[in-house]
Amino acid sequence: MQTQELKNVASQVRRDILRQVHACQSGHPGGSLGCTDLLVGLYFNTMKLAQDANGNVVFNMSGNQEDVFYLSNGHISPVMYSVLARRGYFPVKELATFRQLNSRLQGHPTPHEHLEGIRIASGSLGQGLSVAIGTAQAKKLSNDTSTVYCLMGDGEQNEGQVWEAAMYAPHHKVDNLIAFIDENGQQIDGPTEKVMSNRDLEAKYKAFGWQVLRMDGNDMEEVINTLAHAKSLLGQGSPIMILMKTEMGAGVDFMMGSHKWHGVAPNDQQLADALAQLNETLGDY
Amino acid sequence: MKFTYETKKDTRSGFGAGMEYLSQNNPKVVALCADLIGSLKLEAFIKNSPERFFQTGIAEANMIGISAGLAIGGYIPFATTFANFGTGRVYDQIRQSVAYSGKNVKICCSHAGLTLGEDGATHQILEDIGLMKMLPSMVVINPCDYNQTKAATIAIAEYEGPVYLRFGRPVVPVFTPEDQKFEIGKAIHLIEGTDVTILATGHLVWEAIQAAEILEEKGIKADVLNIHTIKPLDTAAILASISKTGCVVTAEEHQINGGLGDSVAQFLSQNHPTPQEFVGVNDSFGESGKPADLMEKYGLNAAAIVEKSIKAIARK
Numbered sequence: 001m002q003t004q005e006l007k008n009v010a011s012q013v014r015r016d017i018l019r020q021v022h023a024c025q026s027g028h029p030g031g032s033l034g035c036t037d038l039l040v041g042l043y044f045n046t047m048k049l050a051q052d053a054n055g056n057v058v059f060n061m062s063g064n065q066e067d068v069f070y071l072s073n074g075h076i077s078p079v080m081y082s083v084l085a086r087r088g089y090f091p092v093k094e095l096a097t098f099r100q101l102n103s104r105l106q107g108h109p110t111p112h113e114h115l116e117g118i119r120i121a122s123g124s125l126g127q128g129l130s131v132a133i134g135t136a137q138a139k140k141l142s143n144d145t146s147t148v149y150c151l152m153g154d155g156e157q158n159e160g161q162v163w164e165a166a167m168y169a170p171h172h173k174v175d176n177l178i179a180f181i182d183e184n185g186q187q188i189d190g191p192t193e194k195v196m197s198n199r200d201l202e203a204k205y206k207a208f209g210w211q212v213l214r215m216d217g218n219d220m221e222e223v224i225n226t227l228a229h230a231k232s233l234l235g236q237g238s239p240i241m242i243l244m245k246t247e248m249g250a251g252v253d254f255m256m257g258s259h260k261w262h263g264v265a266p267n268d269q270q271l272a273d274a275l276a277q278l279n280e281t282l283g284d285y
Numbered sequence: 286m287k288f289t290y291e292t293k294k295d296t297r298s299g300f301g302a303g304m305e306y307l308s309q310n311n312p313k314v315v316a317l318c319a320d321l322i323g324s325l326k327l328e329a330f331i332k333n334s335p336e337r338f339f340q341t342g343i344a345e346a347n348m349i350g351i352s353a354g355l356a357i358g359g360y361i362p363f364a365t366t367f368a369n370f371g372t373g374r375v376y377d378q379i380r381q382s383v384a385y386s387g388k389n390v391k392i393c394c395s396h397a398g399l400t401l402g403e404d405g406a407t408h409q410i411l412e413d414i415g416l417m418k419m420l421p422s423m424v425v426i427n428p429c430d431y432n433q434t435k436a437a438t439i440a441i442a443e444y445e446g447p448v449y450l451r452f453g454r455p456v457v458p459v460f461t462p463e464d465q466k467f468e469i470g471k472a473i474h475l476i477e478g479t480d481v482t483i484l485a486t487g488h489l490v491w492e493a494i495q496a497a498e499i500l501e502e503k504g505i506k507a508d509v510l511n512i513h514t515i516k517p518l519d520t521a522a523i524l525a526s527i528s529k530t531g532c533v534v535t536a537e538e539h540q541i542n543g544g545l546g547d548s549v550a551q552f553l554s555q556n557h558p559t560p561q562e563f564v565g566v567n568d569s570f571g572e573s574g575k576p577a578d579l580m581e582k583y584g585l586n587a588a589a590i591v592e593k594s595i596k597a598i599a600r601k
């Protein structure tokens with residue numbers, strides 16, 4: 001896809017995020033908006049996904065012979081659900097059921113209700129990178145040359161399990177893995193710097209044996225180019241980490257620049273103000 | 286006796302009020318939190334005693350270990366987060382560094398059970414009472430309203446030993462007295478009756494009171510006890526009630542496996558075999574939804590207690 005087309009998809013995804021969260025008056029818009037460009041870039045451009053003869057995506061739990069993405073920071077489920085639906089994994093109108101009783105779109109993603117596109121439950125932070133590494137190793141064992149991707153939050157880096165996984169992947173030469181950290185500098189109790197400083201993530205991951213890249217996660221062109229560059233570095237004995245600077249709430253002016261919108265839904269007026277800033281490119285559900 | 290209430294409040298705010306009291310009245314109390322200060326209502330404690338608060342970041346396992354170390358140094362740590370992350374996620378840290386090592390750590394958790402609502406099953410732990418009560422020496426408390434949670438918070442600071450204090454997110458009727466004294470392990474007799482014993486804990490206590498009123502209209506007199514402490518269980522109070530009624534319903538916002546009902550059944554089977562019915566989640570995970578809708582779907586409300594009471598009576 002051309003960059004402009006990807007930007008159009010991202011605009012629609014941002015609308016979907018806001019409308020999902022608004023409808024049930026709960027959920028996490030801030031991180032979802034910040035990570036929209038990455039997920040759109042991955043699913044609509046970079047990832048090699050299993051498709052049927054008509055070119056429609058098909059979901060296989062195993063993910064064999066296709067690229068696999070894991071969302072470790074499961075609270076940003078609205079962006080995950082929108083991107084999966086818009087990519088064709090399940091009906092877009094199902095987004096209207098987000099967080100409601102008897103929905104497959106649970107507050108945090110889960111395979112428990114058999115939602116196409118979700119392979120593992122996340123929501124309890126710090127567990128996704130381990131799962132991604134395991135899948136990457138399964139691919140190696142099966143001579144499957146596709147790639148595994150995993151997104152984490154910067155607050156999520158507080159969890160010890162992240163660093164157990166960070167140690168393991170280079171040790172086992174898991175070089176078919178590209179991970180991301182959403183460096184929006186925010187978590188629930190305030191700026192990450194104040195709550196529990198990550199200090200220098202680049203130096204830390206390098207010391208653990210990762211190749212580390214940086215990108216502006218809200219610049220679609222840069223996202224696409226950095227992903228392409230990262231792929232060219234695969235197969236060289238070490239996993240790749242992309243430190244992604246984003247703006248929490250990106251795309252909606254009054255949601256940017258603080259942690260206030262981490263887990264708060266907009267009211268009717270705020271929704272209208274936010275939607276006015278985002279073009280309806282693919283049609284609202 | 287008729288129970289009434291003027292306000293509804295969340296039990297976690299009762300915890301916050303208890304912590305505010307402790308910040309002013311017990312210099313040995315320290316608080317820890319894993320990036321959820323607002324959800325745990327710790328703002329007042331932190332404002333009063335910033336030097337006695339430790340932000341751990343999203344690192345619950347570390348928080349338990351730090352707490353054990355603080356306890357060795359003579360402080361009384363209150364380690365706080367959501368119930369799923371404060372129990373299940375860090376079970377071995379609690380087991381080894383707190384329970385087995387006999388450390389005076391208070392694990393205080395909000396958002397227990399289904400009633401946290403929309404966040405869904407990843408956060409809705411329904412196994413925490415079981416996990417914690419299985420640990421030798423661990424005291425397990427699940428208060429029913431704002432006032433009782435505040436009183437329990439203050440009381441556990443005076444008790445020497447590991448405690449798990451469980452509370453929640455939704456606003457529920459405040460019906461227990463404001464100035465109550467909280468006695469760990471002492472059940473509270475709420476309603477006198479002779480036909481069926483209802484033993485309820487946490488958010489289900491108010492539902493049990495409602496159930497008793499519905500049963501009364503049907504001519505059934507329920508004996509209702511507030512079992513705020515699941516361990517140690519007030520077996521004397523339970524036995525006294527069951528000797529009158531001859532059947533029992535237990536009610537809790539928890540899996541039936543491993544919950545209050547389990548403890549009651551274990552005790553009664555050895556001491557006074559009694560027909561028992563269980564109101565609890567029956568071996569399934571929760572899901573996203575509005576708290577009241579979830580309690581309805583999973584059979585955890587007054588209507589369910591009424592139904593089980595009638596069943597228990599029929600089995601006498």
Ligand SMILES: Cc1ncc(C[n+]2csc(CCOP(=O)(O)OP(=O)(O)O)c2C)c(N)n1
Pocket residue numbers: 030031032073075076123124125126152153154155156157182184186187188248262319320321343370374
């Ligand atoms: C193990 C665990 N502890 C606590 C939480 C509660 N929680 C949800 S999101 C969050 C903050 C996450 O920060 P970050 O990873 O930076 O994500 P962002 O706020 O940027 O979306 C916390 C503490 C959780 N979901 N899991």
